[in-house]
Amino acid sequence: IEQAAFQNDKLAMLGKIAAAIAHEIRNPLTSIRGFIQLLNPYLNEIGKQEYGRIILSEIDRANDIIYEFLNSSKPTAPMKQKILVGLLLKETILLSESEALMKGIEIHHEIFDPFLTVAIDAKQIKQVLLNMIKNAMDAIADTDDNRKGSIGIISRKEGKYALISIKDNGKGMMRSTLNRLFDPFFTTKEEGTGLGLSVSYRIISNHGGTIHVDSQHNEGTEFLIYLPCVEGKE
Ligand code: ADP
Numbered sequence: 609i610e611q612a613a614f615q616n617d618k619l620a621m622l623g624k625i626a627a628a629i630a631h632e633i634r635n636p637l638t639s640i641r642g643f644i645q646l647l648n649p650y651l652n653e654i655g656k657q658e659y660g661r662i663i664l665s666e667i668d669r670a671n672d673i674i675y676e677f678l679n680s681s682k683p684t685a686p687m688k689q690k691i692l693v694g695l696l697l698k699e700t701i702l703l704s705e706s707e708a709l710m711k712g713i714e715i716h717h718e719i720f721d722p723f724l725t726v727a728i729d730a731k732q733i734k735q736v737l738l739n740m741i742k743n744a745m746d747a748i749a750d751t752d753d754n755r756k757g758s759i760g761i762i763s764r765k766e767g768k769y770a771l772i773s774i775k776d777n778g779k780g781m782m783r784s785t786l787n788r789l790f791d792p793f794f795t796t797k798e799e800g801t802g803l804g805l806s807v808s809y810r811i812i813s814n815h816g817g818t819i820h821v822d823s824q825h826n827e828g829t830e831f832l833i834y835l836p837c838v839e840g841k842e
Pocket of ligand 1: 739743744747776778779780781785789794795796797799800801802803804805806828829
């Protein structure tokens with residue numbers, strides 16, 4: 609009976625994902641279709657170029673959605689290795705630094721426990737962290753006052769867990785966004801796929817961890833990632 613229930617769950621989940629993909633792909637297809645219809649012989653060169661550009665970017669968008677989906681649905685048994693949380697964060701921040709610099713955003717990094725260690729698939733967890741830093745930068749770019757963008761990243765031990773906090777002073781979220789944050793394909797961005805956080809959530813769960821969010825509209829957002837830590841004797 610359990611097996612059957614599991615199969616049903618899986619089918620229901622697949623159905624939901626298929627419906628979401630169909631919905632997502634339909635948007636770029638509709639606009640590609642529309643712009644091709646507008647490409648009539650009487651259109652001037654500038655118009656043709658402009659419509660051509662939109663068509664290409666919509667094709668790329670459909671492609672991104674499929675690519676990210678395939679990527680995120682690969683079997684994801686984590687390849688776990690021990691790593692110092694401080695080192696993991698340092699390496700990740702390095703990858704984000706040039707983009708932050710260009711956008712005038714400061715990234716602060718503070719390590720409270722230099723020996724804090726986790727057993728993780730570093731590639732997967734880096735993907736999660738990079739995605740959150742990217743989201744933080746987007747949220748900062750989306751503010752319209754002249755605040756100085758800043759992202760604070762700290763790590764410390766909390767009971768059996770290593771806590772990694774990523775906090776930005778970006779535009780924050782409204783409750784309606786908070787409620788749907790981790791849904792596949794939920795996005796408030798024109799160019800977003802809405803897959804980043806749903807994939808992140810799954811990666812962290814696969815590691816036996818959890819994600820919490822704290823956000824104030826117009827003030828900023830904090831993501832709290834808890835990963836089981838490796839205790840001294842292990
Ligand atoms: P995407 O970035 O493609 O939209 P995500 O799943 O990563 O997909 O994020 C979903 C939505 O969550 C975003 O569109 C945005 O509205 C919201 N969000 C995520 N991170 C932040 C943040 N740091 N500040 C404000 N909103 C955020």
